[in-house]
Each structure stands twice: as structure tokens, then as C-alpha cells.
Amino acid sequence: MGVGIEVSALNAWYGANHTLQDINLNIPANHATALIGPSGCGKSTFVRCLNRMHETNPIARVTGTVRIGDLDIYNDAKPVEIRRRVGMVFQRPNPFPTMSIYDNVAAGLKLNGYTNRHVLDEIVEKSLKNSALWDEVKDDLRKKSGASLSGGQQQRLCIARALAVDPEVLLMDEPASALDPVSTSKIEDLIFQLKSQYTIVIVTHNMQQAARVAEKTGFFLNGRMVEFDSTHKIFTNPSDKRTEDYITGRFG
Amino acid sequence: MATGLAILSTILVVAPLVAIFVYLIYKGASSLSLAFFTQIPKPEGEPGGGMANAIAGSAVLLVLASAIGIPIGISGGVFLAEFGRGTRLANAIRFTADVLNGVPSIVMGIAVYSLIVYRQKHFSAFSGGVALGIMMIPTVTRTTEEMLLMVPHAVREAALALGVPNWRSVLSITVKTASPGIITGCMLAFARVAGETAPLIFTALGNSNWSANLNEPIAALPLQIYTYAISPYDDLHRLAWAGALVLIILIVAAVSLVRFVASRGVLKGAS
Numbered sequence: 001m002g003v004g005i006e007v008s009a010l011n012a013w014y015g016a017n018h019t020l021q022d023i024n025l026n027i028p029a030n031h032a033t034a035l036i037g038p039s040g041c042g043k044s045t046f047v048r049c050l051n052r053m054h055e056t057n058p059i060a061r062v063t064g065t066v067r068i069g070d071l072d073i074y075n076d077a078k079p080v081e082i083r084r085r086v087g088m089v090f091q092r093p094n095p096f097p098t099m100s101i102y103d104n105v106a107a108g109l110k111l112n113g114y115t116n117r118h119v120l121d122e123i124v125e126k127s128l129k130n131s132a133l134w135d136e137v138k139d140d141l142r143k144k145s146g147a148s149l150s151g152g153q154q155q156r157l158c159i160a161r162a163l164a165v166d167p168e169v170l171l172m173d174e175p176a177s178a179l180d181p182v183s184t185s186k187i188e189d190l191i192f193q194l195k196s197q198y199t200i201v202i203v204t205h206n207m208q209q210a211a212r213v214a215e216k217t218g219f220f221l222n223g224r225m226v227e228f229d230s231t232h233k234i235f236t237n238p239s240d241k242r243t244e245d246y247i248t249g250r251f252g
Numbered sequence: 253m254a255t256g257l258a259i260l261s262t263i264l265v266v267a268p269l270v271a272i273f274v275y276l277i278y279k280g281a282s283s284l285s286l287a288f289f290t291q292i293p294k295p296e297g298e299p300g301g302g303m304a305n306a307i308a309g310s311a312v313l314l315v316l317a318s319a320i321g322i323p324i325g326i327s328g329g330v331f332l333a334e335f336g337r338g339t340r341l342a343n344a345i346r347f348t349a350d351v352l353n354g355v356p357s358i359v360m361g362i363a364v365y366s367l368i369v370y371r372q373k374h375f376s377a378f379s380g381g382v383a384l385g386i387m388m389i390p391t392v393t394r395t396t397e398e399m400l401l402m403v404p405h406a407v408r409e410a411a412l413a414l415g416v417p418n419w420r421s422v423l424s425i426t427v428k429t430a431s432p433g434i435i436t437g438c439m440l441a442f443a444r445v446a447g448e449t450a451p452l453i454f455t456a457l458g459n460s461n462w463s464a465n466l467n468e469p470i471a472a473l474p475l476q477i478y479t480y481a482i483s484p485y486d487d488l489h490r491l492a493w494a495g496a497l498v499l500i501i502l503i504v505a506a507v508s509l510v511r512f513v514a515s516r517g518v519l520k521g522a523s
Contacts, residue, residue: 056412084415094406098429108414111424158410165414 002199003069003168004029005050010064012045012054019045021223023064027216032191032200034210034231037220038251043203046220047171050201051086052079068169084112087162087198091174093154095146095161101128101137104146104157108165123164130197131160132190152183159190163198170194172202176209188213207247211235219243276500280493288494293460293476299487303495305462307502309377309471310446312464313456316381317445321388322438328389329396329434334422346397353390360387361451369455377463377470380456384448388441395437399430435514439507446503449474473499 005027012020020042027033035043048054049062052073066073073082095104103110105124114120124141128134133156137149146157155175162170172191176184191200191213204210210217211231218228219240227234227243238244245251287302294301328345336342364383369375403426411421427434452458457469458479473495480492 051413053409053413056409080415080417082415083413088413090406090409090413092406094404094410096407096410096425096429098431107411107425108416111411111414111416111420161410161414 001168001197002030002195005169005199005201006065006067007050008065010046010049010066011062012042012049013061014045014057015059019223020049023225025218025225025228027199027201029199030195030197031216032195032202032214033216033218034214035201035203035218035220036205036207036210036246038246039205041220042223043218043220044173047088047173047201047203050169050171051083051088053083053088055079084108084165085167086169086171087165087167089155089158089162089170089172089175092178093151093158095149095154095157097145097147099146100142101144101146101149101157102141105160105164107161112165124160127160127164128157130163130194131156132186132193133157133160150183152179152186155179155183155187156190159187159194163194167198169199169201172200174203174205177205184209207235219246221246273500276493276497280490280495280497283490283494284497288491288498292462296483296485301491303471303473303476303491303498305459306471306473306476306495307498309456309459309463310473310499310502312377312466312470313380313384313452313472314442314446316378316466317384317388318438318442320382320385321441321445322392324385325389325392325438325441326396326434328393329400330422330427332393332397333400334426346394349390349393352386353394356450357387357448358450358453361454364451365454372467374467375455375457375469376467377456378466380452380470380472381466383451383455384445387445387448387451388438391441391444392434392437395440396430396434399433399437400426402433403429432514435510439510443503443507446506447474447499449478453478473502 007023007025007027010020010023011018023046035046037043045054050066050068050073054060054062062074065075068082068086071077071082071085096107099107102124105127106120109120109123125134128137133153136153137144146154149157159175176187179187188209191202194200202210202214214231216228217231217234219226219234219238219242221242227238227240229239234243235247238247287300289302289307290304291300291302292305293303328349332342332346336345360383364379364386368379368382372379407429408421408426411425412418416425452472452475456472456475458475459469459471463470477492477495477499480488480495483489
């Protein structure tokens with residue numbers, strides 16, 4: 001089951017660049033929350049702070065607190081433990097090129113020392129079904145490489161890979177921006193199904209996509225969060241002038 | 253026009269290889285016989301004899317050299333690309349590897365001679381293997397590093413985002429993804445030292461009899477070719493040509509075999 005995320009006084013830097021300034025927000029459990037905003041506004045940095053991927057860059061720095069469920073992720077646990085609870089899907093599909101479809105999905109478990117073949121088989125099947133890819137690949141799970149799939153299939157494979165480690169939260173950083181419209185709509189359908197089991201945070205530059213999949217939407221601008229509210233409110237009656245300017249297409 | 257130039261360049265690149273091969277077949281093939289592969293050299297003046305002990309000796313030396321050069325070389329490359337990036341130690345290692353790559357092979361022979369042979373007071377297969385192994389290190393290290401750096405950042409991120417510790421991600425994902433290139437680097441180093449003569453003159457020395465003892469001098473194909481080629485006898489010259497042909501064929505066979513075995517592990521559609 002998904003858990004809520006509480007962010008308070010979050011600041012992030014890349015070198016001297018203050019990319020996130022004093023972010024406070026509560027992301028509800030088992031819902032999809034969209035983050036929108038122009039390029040460079042800090043929305044990707046923000047999601048990377050939620051699984052501590054931000055700090056894989058040596059010049060990056062973070063202050064503030066992030067609680068995921070009852071876990072204070074910057075004080076109570078190591079990054080690798082957080083990342084097992086908070087899955088991530090990237091902008092470009094990034095399956096492991098030398099691995100079969102099966103091994104791609106099982107990678108997170110296998111690389112963390114999980115070896116029970118029987119259980120792995122079950123988890124791989126369940127994850128691929130959850131990511132709506134099972135029917136397309138079930139006959140060549142071990143024969144084909146993950147890289148041989150189409151772009152949209154690869155992205156669903158990456159979703160299955162993230163789901164296989166049984167996370168509570170799923171972060172998606174513009175998951176459909178490199179995909180064609182048909183694949184995009186498959187990913188969106190998937191988000192709809194997955195949010196009953198996981199808390200989903202999706203970064204998107206596509207406002208229609210935010211409106212279609214998310215109950216809550218946050219608008220980021222220049223490293224600050226301008227407004228956070230129900231998606232309906234953000235797109236029909238935003239409180240802040242800058243949000244209105246952005247969604248009506250006056251900039252961005 | 254561009255296509256024409258490309259074809260011309262291709263011919264220019266391939267021509268020397270083909271020419272050498274054809275010339276070796278022309279000069280050496282007639283001296284190849286079963287005896288060449290089964291007999292050891294006859295005493296001077298007697299006709300016949302083969303290079304069986306030199307072929308086996310080369311195999312021993314190359315296995316020894318690979319056992320030394322490949323693990324050290326790959327570890328060095330992994331350190332340079334993954335763990336030590338940007339550190340002074342890494343820069344020092346990279347510089348050393350590049351210098352080592354430029355050290356003439358005869359100097360490598362003398363160095364190993366003074367380090368091992370001189371102290372042990374005898375020539376040995378072991379010292380020959382060490383000399384060749386050290387020569388493999390820089391090539392393996394630098395190609396491993398280059399190949400690892402070519403692995404896309406997105407692939408590393410994917411592993412880290414699954415909660416895989418960095419060291420595990422490096423060994424199981426990055427190195428595995430780069431393995432075709434790393435294997436090519438090892439093969440390159442192998443093929444290079446397989447034909448080395450100079451470092452063996454001071455170390456393995458050569459042997460006209462069978463020897464499987466690593467503490468004794470051992471025969472090697474390049475050494476045997478050298479010995480025969482500078483001898484005054486025509487039939488020994490012919491054997492030297494045959495030896496050169498066999499050396500090239502064995503190198504091509506070894507490289508092809510490793511590539512074939514390595515490619516069988518690759519799945520459909522993998523790049």
C-alpha cells in the first residue's frame with residue numbers, strides 16, 4: 001500500500017545553484033500527484049530528493065525534512081533502503097541492455113541478494129501484469145533482451161522493474177515524454193490503475209496529462225512551489241496569478 | 253566519391269594484413285606437416301623436426317600472462333572509471349599505464365630479468381609469463397576504463413534507483429554492460445603479447461625440449477621463429493616461416509573462439 005509524503009522546508013543545491021527553495025507540501029497516499037512547471041523550475045530535482053537520487057551527484061546538497069510514511073528519509077535510513085521503498089521511472093526508458101526481460105524485472109531483487117527462483121518467477125509475472133506488459137512478452141521472457149522492445153514497451157518494463165521491489169511510492173519523471181501518443185496513453189492508463197496500490201508522484205511538462213491522471217497538482221516556478229491544490233482547482237480556478245499565466249499558456 | 257574513398261581506405265587498411273597472410277602461406281605452408289605439430293626440434297644439422305614444444309610453451313606462457321594481466325588490468329580499469337574518478341591516485345595510475353604502454357618490450361624483458369631471473373639465478377617460464385602479463389596490463393586497463401565510461405549514465409541511475417548499492421551496481425550492471433568491449437580489450441592485449449619475442453629472450457629463454465616446469469626455461473613460438481630465422485640453414489628458415497604462419501593462425505583462432513563464446517551469452521536485440 002502507498003504511504004503519504006510530508007515535505008517541510010526542503011532546500012536543494014547543485015553547487016552554488018539554489019535549485020529548490022523552501023518547499024513544503026503533503027502528498028496524499030494512494031493518489032497520483034502531478035508536478036508541473038516550465039523547464040528548469042526544479043520539479044525533477046524535487047522528485048529526486050524524495051528517493052535521495054539527488055545526492056548521487058557529488059556537487060548536490062539538501063536540507064530540510066522529508067517523511068515518507070513514518071520514515072524520516074534523511075535521518076532514519078540509508079539511501080539504498082529508501083530507494084527500495086521509493087521506486088523511480090525515468091524520462092527515457094533505461095532497461096539494462098545486456099539483460100533479458102525477465103532479468104530486467106528481477107534485477108532489483110537479484111542484485112539485493114534475493115535468489116528464490118520460485119518467488120522470483122511469481123514476482124516477475126505479477127510486476128509485468130501490473131505494468132500491462134505481460135501479454136506482450138510472456139513468450140520471450142528469457143529469450144529477448146529488454147533493449148529489443150519498443151520504446152513504450154521498454155518504459156512499461158522499467159515500471160515493472162520498479163514495481164518488483166514492492167515500493168510504497170512510485171516517482172515518475174516525465175515518463176511519457178519520449179513516447180508516441182499510443183504508448184503515452186498506455187502509460188496514463190497504467191498510472192490510473194497503479195494509484196490504488198501506490199502513491200504516485202509524476203513530473204510532467206504536459207498539462208493535459210496532469211489533468212488526466214492526477215488528483216493533486218503542484219505548480220513549480222524558479223525553484224519554488226507556487227501553488228499546490230486539487231488538479232481541478234489548479235486548472236479551472238488557480239489562486240495565484242503566475243499559475244494562471246502558466247496554464248493559460250502565457251509563458252513556459 | 254565518398255564511397256569510393258571509403259572503399260579505397262578499406263583496401264589500404266586490409267591489404268597489409270592480407271599480404272602478410274598470403275606471403276606466410278606461400279612461404280610456410282609447404283613446411284607444415286604432422287611432424288611440425290608433434291615433434292620437437294632436431295639437433296642442428298639433422299633434417300625434419302617440429303615446433304610442438306614451442307606451441308605448448310607459448311600456450312603455457314600466454315595462460316600465465318593472462319592470469320596475471322587480465323585480472324589486474326580489469327581491476328585497474330574499474331578503479332579508474334568507477335571508484336577513483338578524478339582522484340590523484342587515479343590520475344597517477346592512468347599516467348603510469350600510459351607510460352607502461354610505451355615501454356619497449358625489450359626493456360620489459362630486462363626489468364623482469366633483473367627482478368626475477370637475476371635473483372633466482374635461472375631463466376624460467378614463470379618470469380616469461382610475468383613479463384608478458386605486465387605488458388598486457390596497460391592495454392586491458394585503458395580499454396576497460398574507456399568501455400566503462402561509455403556505459404550510459406541512465407543505466408547506472410536505473411540500478412541505483414532500485415536500491416542497489418553502488419559497488420554492486422558497478423560489478424553487476426556497469427561491468428556487465430561493458431563486457432563485450434572489455435573482452436575485446438583483453439583479446440587485443442593477448443594477441444599483442446602472443447607474438448612478443450624480446451621480453452622472452454631474457455626470461456623464458458627458449459628450450460629445445462619439452463618442459464612443463466614453470467621454474468625451467470620454456471620454448472615459445474616467437475623465440476623459436478627468431479632462433480631459426482637467424483640460423484644459416486635453409487630448412488630452418490622454412491620451419492621459421494611455418495612457425496610464423498602457425499603463430500598467426502593460433503592467435504586468430506584464440507581470438508575468434510573467445511568472441512564466439514562471449515557472443516553466445518548475448519541475447520537477441522542486445523546492443
